[in-house]
Structure formats: C-alpha cells, structure tokens
Amino acid sequence: MKAGRHQFRALIQAFHLLATHPWRNLWLLLLLTILLIVQFCGIMVTIQGESWLRRQLPEPTLILFMQGQASETQTHALWDALANQTSVASFDTRSPQEALNQLRTIPGLLPALNQLEHNPIGSTFIVHLRHPDATHLAQLEQELSLLHGIASIHSSHHWAQRLDQLISFLKLVSLGTTLSACLIWVTLTAGMARHQAEQHARENKLMRQLGASQMYLARSYGYEGLLIGILSSSLAVLLLWAYWKSHFSNPLPPAVPIQFPDLNFLATCISSTIFASSIIFVIAQWNPNRK
Amino acid sequence: MIVLENLTLRYPGQPNLIENLSLTIAPGEWVTFKGPLSWGKTSLLRLLAGMEFPSSGQITWQGISLRRTGTLNRLRQCTGMIWSTPQFVERLPLHRNLALPLEIQGMARHEITPRIESALQRVGLSEQQHRFPQQLSSTDQHRLSFARAIIGRPNLLLVDELPSPTPRLTSLLQNLLDTFHQSGVTIITSSTQDQSMLLPRGREITINPVSSEVLL
Numbered sequence: 001m002k003a004g005r006h007q008f009r010a011l012i013q014a015f016h017l018l019a020t021h022p023w024r025n026l027w028l029l030l031l032l033t034i035l036l037i038v039q040f041c042g043i044m045v046t047i048q049g050e051s052w053l054r055r056q057l058p059e060p061t062l063i064l065f066m067q068g069q070a071s072e073t074q075t076h077a078l079w080d081a082l083a084n085q086t087s088v089a090s091f092d093t094r095s096p097q098e099a100l101n102q103l104r105t106i107p108g109l110l111p112a113l114n115q116l117e118h119n120p121i122g123s124t125f126i127v128h129l130r131h132p133d134a135t136h137l138a139q140l141e142q143e144l145s146l147l148h149g150i151a152s153i154h155s156s157h158h159w160a161q162r163l164d165q166l167i168s169f170l171k172l173v174s175l176g177t178t179l180s181a182c183l184i185w186v187t188l189t190a191g192m193a194r195h196q197a198e199q200h201a202r203e204n205k206l207m208r209q210l211g212a213s214q215m216y217l218a219r220s221y222g223y224e225g226l227l228i229g230i231l232s233s234s235l236a237v238l239l240l241w242a243y244w245k246s247h248f249s250n251p252l253p254p255a256v257p258i259q260f261p262d263l264n265f266l267a268t269c270i271s272s273t274i275f276a277s278s279i280i281f282v283i284a285q286w287n288p289n290r291k
Numbered sequence: 292m293i294v295l296e297n298l299t300l301r302y303p304g305q306p307n308l309i310e311n312l313s314l315t316i317a318p319g320e321w322v323t324f325k326g327p328l329s330w331g332k333t334s335l336l337r338l339l340a341g342m343e344f345p346s347s348g349q350i351t352w353q354g355i356s357l358r359r360t361g362t363l364n365r366l367r368q369c370t371g372m373i374w375s376t377p378q379f380v381e382r383l384p385l386h387r388n389l390a391l392p393l394e395i396q397g398m399a400r401h402e403i404t405p406r407i408e409s410a411l412q413r414v415g416l417s418e419q420q421h422r423f424p425q426q427l428s429s430t431d432q433h434r435l436s437f438a439r440a441i442i443g444r445p446n447l448l449l450v451d452e453l454p455s456p457t458p459r460l461t462s463l464l465q466n467l468l469d470t471f472h473q474s475g476v477t478i479i480t481s482s483t484q485d486q487s488m489l490l491p492r493g494r495e496i497t498i499n500p501v502s503s504e505v506l507l
Contacts, residue, residue, distance in 0.1 A: 002397035009394055020382065203380050209342065210392045210439075211368030213360070 006216065014223035017196055028192050029232055035185040036236035040269050042178030049174060050167045057163065059089065060137065062127040063154040064144060069096055070123035074149045078125060081147060085140060087132040094124040122151055134161040189228070189277055190284040193221060197285030218282045225281025229274035236273075237266050292318060293339065293447075293477070298348035300334055308334055309498065312348070318446070321468075321478045321493025330498055332481035333375070336449050339479060340372055368396055370447040371440030373464070375454050377432050379424035385411070385435060386420040392443045410438040414463065430460050437467055445471075450480040453488060461488050468492075 018025055066074065075093070082088050094102070099121045104110055132140065137160045141153050197204070204217050293316040300309040308331040316322050324332045337343045338350060341363040355362040379388045386407050393403045411417045414434040424432060433453060440448060448471060453460070472478050472492065480489060 001399075005394075005397055005399065016382070202378070203382075206378050206380060207391065207395070209340065209367060209372065210395055211364050211366075211370075212395045213364045216395060 006219065010216075010219035011223045013220035014227055017200070017220060017224050018227060020199070025192075028188065029228060029235075032185060032188060032228065032232040033235045033239070035181045035188070036232055036269075036273060037240055038181040039178050039185065040236060040240060042174045042181060043269070044265070045174035046171055046178060049170050053167060053170065054163070060129045060132070060156045060160055062125075062129065062137075062141065062144070064125040064127065065151045065154070066122040066124065066149050067151045068122045070149060074147075075123075078144075078147060081144065082125075082127060087130050087136055087140060089128045089130045091125055091127040094126065096121045096123060099124055132160070134164045186276075186280060189225070189280045192228070193225065193281040193284035196224065196281075197221065214286065218286055221281045221285050222278045225278035226274055228281075229277030230270075232277070233270040233273035237270060241266075292316070292353060294351045295338075296348050296351070298338065298345045298350065300331065300338060300343065301346040307346075309338075309345075312498075314496070316477060316479065318477055319472075319475045321472050322480075323489075323491070323493065323495045324479070324481045324498055325483070325495050326498040328483060332498060333451050335498065336451055336479065336481055340370065340449055341367065366447070368392070368443065369445050370449060371443065371445035373433075373436050373440050373448070373450045373453075375451045377436035379432070379435065379439075381423060381425050384421050384423055385416060385427075388424060388435065389439055389442050392439060396443065406442055410442040413441070413467070414438045430457055433460055434463065437464060441467060441471065445476060447477045448479070450478065450489075452481050452483065456488055465489055 064078070070078070070093075079091075082091050096119045100113065100119050103121075104113055129137070129140075134157065137155060137157055141155050141157065144150060145153055204212075207217060208214075295312055295314040295316075298309055298312040298314075299307055301307045312335075324335055326332050334343060338345055341357045344358065350357045352362060352366045357363050357366065380391065383391075389407045389410055390403050393406060398406075407420070408417070411420050414437050416431060416434055416438065419427065419431070424435060427435060433456070440450075448468065450464070450468065453464070456464070468478055468480075468489065469492075478493070482489065
C-alpha cells in the first residue's frame with residue numbers, strides 16, 4: 001500500500017518535472033523522436049535490407065550445358081543433385097531440339113543454322129536459385145561441374161559477388177547510422193536527465209533533509225524517463241508507420257515478405273526505448289553520496 | 292537516545308570547528324547549544340541532521356551510526372528541523388510543501404489533509420495555504436517552516452537560531468516547542484552566548500572550540 005502510494009506520487013512528480021519546462025522538453029522530445037526514427041530505420045535496413053534488396057533484383061540462374069543429348073540416367077542424377085540443394089528454387093530442361101528451335105527465333109541466325117549438318121547443342125538445364133550469396137553460388141557451381149556429362153556451366157557469379165559487396169556495405173552503413181543515432185540518443189537523454197536533476201538539485205537536497213531516500217527521488221526520474229520513452233518511441237513508430245502506409249504499402253505486391261510495421265518489431269522498439277530511457281534517467285541523476 | 296562520540300569537525304584548510312565533543316542526549320531532553328557566532332552551533336545541528344559528516348568520531352541514533360543511509364533517512368523522517376534560512380519547494384503551494392514530509396513517510400491523502408489544516412492553523416497560515424512560499428513574507432516563511440517541522444509529529448526537533456525574529460514569531464516558536472517538549476519530544480536548539488531568542492529550558496551546553504572544551 002505504502003509502496004503503491006510512493007509509485008503513484010513518483011509518477012505525478014514525473015509529470016510535474018516534465019511540465020516544468022514544457023517548451024524545452026517538447027523540443028528535446030522531438031529531437032529524440034527523430035533520432036529514434038533513424039535508429040529504427042537503421043535496424044530495419046540492417047535486419048531486412050538484404051532480403052528486401054535481393055527480392056527487388058531478378059533471381060540468379062545457373063545454366064548447365066550437357067555434352068550432347070542427356071541420357072535418362074544423367075538427367076535423373078542431375079535432378080537428384082539439384083533436388084538436394086536448398087538454394088535451388090526450381091529448374092527446367094531444354095532438349096537439344098528445343099534449344100535449336102529457340103535459336104531459330106532469333107532474327108539473322110536462321111540461314112547459319114540451316115547450314116548445320118547436325119545439331120551441335122547439348123541438353124540444357126536452367127536452374128533458378130533462391131538468392132544465394134556468391135560463395136554458395138561458387139560452391140554449387142563446383143559441385144555440379146563434377147557431375148558426369150556436364151560440358152559447361154554459365155552462372156551469374158560475378159553479379160552475385162557484387163551484390164554481396166553491396167549488401168555488406170549497406171549493412172555497415174545502416175549499422176553505423178544506427179549506432180551513431182543510438183549514441184547521440186543516449187547522450188541527449190542522459191544530458192536531459194542530468195539537466196533536470198541539476199535544475200531540481202536544491203529541491204532534491206530539501207527532500208533528502210525531509211527523509212527521502214535516493215530511491216524515492218530516483219523513482220520520479222525513472223518515471224520521467226519512462227514517459228519520455230513512451231512519448232518519443234510511440235511518436236517515432238507512428239510517423240514511420242504513417243510514412244510506410246502512404247509510400248510503400250500499395251506499390252509492393254502482397255507476396256513481398258517484408259512487413260512493416262511488423263508488430264513484434266515495433267513492440268520491441270518501443271519497449272526497449274522505454275526501458276533504456278528510464279534506466280538512463282535513473283543512472284544519470286543518481287548520486288548516492290549527496291547529503 | 293542520541294550519542295555523540297569524540298566528534299571533530301574540520302573544514303579543509305581551517306582549524307577544527309568542533310573538537311572531540313562527546314555528548315549524550317536522552318529522549319525528551321531539551322538541549323541548547325550556546326556560543327558566540329560562527330563557533331559551530333549550526334554546524335553541530337547540521338551534523339545531528341546528517342547534513343554534514345564529522346571529520347572524526349561518530350553520531351549514533353538509537354545505537355546505529357548516522358553514516359548508514361537507512362538510519363539517516365529514518366531519523367530525518369521523525370525529525371523536525373527549523374533553520375535560520377527556511378527552504379521550500381518553490382513550485383509547490385504551501386499545503387503541498389507541508390504534505391512532502393508526510394508523503395515521504397508514505398501517508399495516505401486522507402490522513403495528510405487534516406494534518407496540513409491543523410499545522411497551518413497552529414502557525415496562523417490557514418488563509419494562505421494556496422499561496423506559494425516565495426509570495427510569503429520572511430516571518431510567514433518561518434511560520435511555514437515551523438508548520439513543516441511539526442507536521443510529521445516528530446520525536447526530535449532541531450531548531451537553529453532565527454535571525455532577528457519578531458516577538459510574535461518568537462512567542463509562537465516558544466509555545467510550539469514548550470508544547471512538544473511537554474509531550475516528550477527531544478528538542479535541540481542553538482543560541483548565541485549573550486542573548487537567546489528562546490527562554491532557557493533544559494540543559495545548556497557552551498561550545499568553545501578555541502580551547503577545545505565543552506563546558507557542560
């Protein structure tokens with residue numbers, strides 16, 4: 001009962017503290033919100049940027065050229081090998097005749113093809129991949145080249161390498177941005193708490209003379225941090241959600257698996273911000289040696 | 292029971308303000324520290340309130356050292372303090388300022404309100420309870436500090452000497468202290484050597500730091 005009263009009074013005190021300098025606190029709150037938006041976007045890009053980017057680009061393919069017409073045994077062996085690969089989304093085959101017919105459709109090639117005495121094209125397997133990275137692609141290429149009857153393999157290996165580099169760079173930039181924003185946010189929040197504590201130093205000293213413990217005083221600062229955390233993170237999420245709704249939700253097909261706002265992500269962002277803000281407020285003004 | 296053992300107080304770069312003071316104050320006793328200006332009377336009261344810590348020696352309250360934060364907080368919660376320059380939370384009106392010690396003790400709102408009314412009535416500030424401390428005259432600020440000191444029904448009252456108090460203020464304080472002393476509250480006051488604002492009561496202790504003596 002007594003503890004409950006203390007909690008309630010600390011909450012009221014936190015509102016008082018926030019209302020003491022409304023305009024200054026409002027500006028700081030907006031600044032914190034902007035930093036949180038940068039942080040949340042940075043985390044989004046770090047976590048989901050790769051899958052988003054890969055899904056915007058065409059799927060990489062491997063084209064396996066066989067030596068002549070593939071026998072049934074060779075085809076089955078290849079099917080088995082491809083079916084065991086998790087990175088293989090699907091594959092289809094072209095017989096030598098189908099490949100030749102496809103070539104005939106290319107303007108200008110027909111006279112040359114008519115002069116051929118026999119069909120030089122072997123069976124072809126077109127393998128669609130599930131966005132593997134460059135290393136995986138090279139490994140798959142290596143494994144398949146060992147199979148009997150493969151003449152050559154054509155792959156988008158270099159493109160995958162570049163994409164990997166681009167993704168690494170993107171992750172690094174987003175992580176750097178997130179960390180910087182996080183650092184500025186922590187500094188600003190701690191500064192705000194410290195300033196608040198200094199503004200009320202005389203008051204706190206008086207409260208201690210009346211018998212208030214450090215914990216009693218810290219509680220209201222904890223609540224103040226909590227309020228700031230709730231306000232700034234909710235505002236940040238609301239703005240992000242509104243922006244996402246107006247710009248991205250319609251043009252993207254529903255099959256695209258990136259879901260923002262994802263409820264778990266948002267809940268994590270809000271709760272971790274509230275917790276961090278509250279802790280920073282308590283730590284920043286805590287000084288057990290004050291008399 | 293408050294026990295001061297071999298208490299010495301020294302500020303950096305200055306001679307000892309209080310030296311080797313040992314003293315026992317029994318519950319319900321009225322003790323007055325006497326001595327000329329700047330001879331450490333207020334510092335001694337501050338030591339007893341835990342607002343300063345001694346350079347050496349120790350103060351115990353009910354057998355527990357005041358250096359322990361928990362003990363200090365408990366002592367402060369049952370101590371009323373009246374200082375020569377009263378301080379208040381300026382953003383809060385009178386009645387909210389008076390509620391603070393009771394809120395710290397965890398008292399419920401319905402218990403606090405009648406106590407505030409009673410305390411304000413005793414010091415004659417009932418009409419001004421919604422005003423802010425800085426809107427009060429110096430005398431009324433002292434009255435408010437009396438009200439705050441007594442509102443928690445303290446076991447101990449620490450009273451520093453007031454600078455040039457009016458006769459009415461002195462009379463009010465004297466009456467309050469007499470009433471509380473009669474109900475068994477320990478009272479510790481300070482006063483200058485020659486002229487005391489309060490009538491002499493209980494034990495008088497003259498502090499003489501120059502000769503390092505305590506004259507009992």
